[in-house]
Amino acid sequence: MDSNILITICARGGSKGIPKKNIFLVNGKPLIAYTIDFAMEFKNHIDCDIILSTDDKMIKKVASDHGLKTSYLRPSLLANDEAGKVETIDHVLNYMETENKKKYDYIIDLDVTSPLRTIKDLLNSFDILKKNKKAYNIFSVSDPNHNPYFDMVEKKENGFFDLVKNEEDYFSRQKSPKVYDMNASIYVFRRKFFELKFRTQITDKSLIYKMDHICFEIDNPIEMEFLDFLIKKDYTKNIL
Numbered sequence: 001m002d003s004n005i006l007i008t009i010c011a012r013g014g015s016k017g018i019p020k021k022n023i024f025l026v027n028g029k030p031l032i033a034y035t036i037d038f039a040m041e042f043k044n045h046i047d048c049d050i051i052l053s054t055d056d057k058m059i060k061k062v063a064s065d066h067g068l069k070t071s072y073l074r075p076s077l078l079a080n081d082e083a084g085k086v087e088t089i090d091h092v093l094n095y096m097e098t099e100n101k102k103k104y105d106y107i108i109d110l111d112v113t114s115p116l117r118t119i120k121d122l123l124n125s126f127d128i129l130k131k132n133k134k135a136y137n138i139f140s141v142s143d144p145n146h147n148p149y150f151d152m153v154e155k156k157e158n159g160f161f162d163l164v165k166n167e168e169d170y171f172s173r174q175k176s177p178k179v180y181d182m183n184a185s186i187y188v189f190r191r192k193f194f195e196l197k198f199r200t201q202i203t204d205k206s207l208i209y210k211m212d213h214i215c216f217e218i219d220n221p222i223e224m225e226f227l228d229f230l231i232k233k234d235y236t237k238n239i240l
Contacts, residue, residue: 003105005048007039008089011112012079013056017220022112023062027231033066034115053092055079090194107189114185116215118239125209129188136193138207141180142215149176184217
């Protein structure tokens with residue numbers, strides 16, 4: 001039996017680090033347009049519905065100009081700094097199920113601020129989740145720049161600083177336990193995830209999909225400039 005799939009694209013208007021981040025021009029194109037185009041391309045591979053979750057009329061208009069129209073408007077309660085991603089997705093999921101009168105088996109969230117993903121990435125991660133019947137979700141990761149077992153420190157109770165993870169002595173990064181950076185680009189959830197009311201993307205039955213190319217979440221202006229540079233230099237021609 002075919003599965004019902006919903007793609008969510010969440011983009012609130014109140015970005016503080018980079019004003020109007022979601023519609024900031026990257027190589028002459030609004031940032032959100034890269035994710036909209038990607039979602040539309042994925043729809044050519046696997047049938048799905050696509051919904052925008054935003055509280056901002058300008059973002060809504062830009063999305064509409066790039067082919068993603070919606071009547072949904074995110075409530076202000078889910079548009080502040082305290083609102084979590086999971087509860088935001090859950091709200092728009094309930095809206096879409098009511099509107100379309102159907103239940104979604106899988107929910108795919110594509111973060112606007114981490115657009116360096118490929119169709120292969122999403123198809124592969126989706127396939128991994130479908131094959132593992134016990135898993136609730138899967139999310140994309142990248143190799144990290146630092147490792148909490150080797151070169152990340154935190155303040156301890158005695159007021160001094162030590163490794164975040166110091167159960168054993170690791171004298172090289174290569175021998176330290178393998179860790180990953182969540183790059184926020186792809187999240188795929190089984191419906192069960194939302195039925196169990198998890199509050200974050202990490203559960204006791206989560207899987208990862210490791211990307212073999214550059215992928216990062218934009219949190220500051222330098223990273224936005226780096227993304228712009230990569231696209232202008234055609235580094236991402238095989239990705240976007």
